[in-house]
Amino acid sequence: MRLSIRNRLTALYGGLFLLAGLALLVINYALVNSSLPDAAGFVATQPFSTSVPYPAGATGADAPAGAGPALARPPHAIRAATEIVVSDYRSTTLSTLLVGSAIALLVAAALAVFFGWVMASRTLRPLHTITSTARKLEAGRLDRRINLDGPGDELKELADTFDGMLDRLGESFDSQKRFVANASHELRTPLAVQRTLIEVALADPEAGPELRKLGEHLLLTNERSERMIEGLLVLARSDRGLACRSPVRLDEVVATVVETTAAQATEAGVTVETRLPARTVAGDPVLLERLVTNLVANALTYNFHGGWVHVEIGGDPALTVRNSGPVVPADAAAAIFEPFRRLDGERTGDSRNAGLGLSIVRSVAAAHDGEATARPGARGGLIVDVRLPPHGDSTRS
Known part of the structure; x- marks a missing residue:
């Protein structure tokens, strides 16, 4: 059994007090023992008169038969009685001292353990x-601080050091997020220019087959x-948290996303079924729509022709997306939330995706004080649960 520090400190305090009490008891016993007279020594130092009479009328054990006032006690009898x-x-004194000290020590030890x-x-x-x-x-979420009040002892120093470390970490993460957001924003313009140039080149009627093939390949690469x-821009935005929250009808968001992705589902040959009771959460409607879109698109992309996708809204979790598809190893289900992480086999076959979809899902859920978890389906595919606090229960603004 593992003892906590509090239990160990309590045992240490009680044990030290008990040892100190035992030492005090032994010292007290030794002092009292040395101060009490020894029977033989005391008798040897006392003068006894040989003419001490028995009391008048003494009988029985008090005097020998026929004793009277004229009879005196023998000196050896006086010494023996003394x-x-x-x-x-x-x-009697030493026994009383031991019993009383033991009782006092036990009571004091119990109080010492309590205090x-x-x-x-x-x-x-x-x-x-x-x-x-x-x-x-x-x-x-590095905005929390200890802000410990009290004297400037070692614990106060530890708490202040911890707060200072959090300040430095927060600045580092904010700087990293700003860099990702700025770099992503700056890269969008040259990519758009490249796409335009490729499309213009493909629109040229004199373009040969090889040029068209190369252009189509470049367009796919550019689109990816x-x-x-x-995805990086959305991820950076969601990692910064939510500046404000508003009531969002999650069922309406899911219905819109399912309707928007209907053409993709038809093309993939996948049937989408929904169960959408009314559910309101507090958050950003744009980010929540991206969360649902990524989940549904992921379920459609990594599926079989003739497969299915079930989208359900509930209490806890708030959103569950199930899909048929290839078998997902149990130990690899949690890893798919990492950026640019794909699983082996058919889940890596689609090179059009950047591997940020489920990372964005997890980041958006965390920004809404929730979480996203994944587990393999019983017959293949994936089950993703998203937990979101209801409107009015959010802990961060």
Whole structure:
């Protein structure tokens, strides 16, 4: 069984107090023992008169038969009686001291454990704050700080160091996101120019077959690059979080996306079925539409001719997209959310996609205080669940 630091500190406090109490008890016992008179020594140092009479009328055990006032006690009897009394007094005193000290030590040890528990809890409270803050941090959510109040001790220094580290990490991530967004934006113009030049060249009636073949290949490559740049822009935007939120009817967004992708579904020979009860979430309608579009497009692209796609809105998860298709290894399902990550086999066969679709899904879900998870279907394909907080339950603005 693993003990927490608080339990260990409590045990340490209680154990140290118990050892100190035992040492105090031994010292006290030794001092009292040395201060009490020894029976034999005490009797040896006392003068006893040989003319001490028995009390008048003493009978039985108090005096021998026929004893009277004229009879005196023998000195050896007086010494023996005194030695017994002193010995009993010494034994009784030491026993009382041991019992009383043991009871007091147990009570004090119990109080020491209790107060040790309280002290350990108060001492470790800043560490719990640091741990709680660290658990809530993500690459896209570095805005939380500990801001620990209190004396300038080691824990305050640790919390301030942690906050300073978060400041530096936040600046680094923001700089990286700005670079991606700016670079993606700057690349869109030359790609558009290239596409225009290629289309003009293909429109030339004197263009030969080889030139047309090369032009079509360049157009496909250019189109894929444009989709990748557009995906990077959306990814950078969603990673920066949401500036504002508004109520969004998720069922209406899904219905619009399904209608928009109907031609793609017909071309792929895939049947799309939906179950769309009313559901309102708080977020950005443009980003949510991109999330749903990427999920549906991914389910249509990596599917069989004659396959199916089920899109369902629920409570938790808010959105579930299931599709038939090739078997997805269980250990590789979570990896498909990484940028530019594709699985082996047929899921890598379509070179038109940049590998950012599900990365954008995860990023948009995280920006809405939700999450996206994936798992393999029982008979192949993929099941993607998206959890989104309902309108009014969002924790970040």
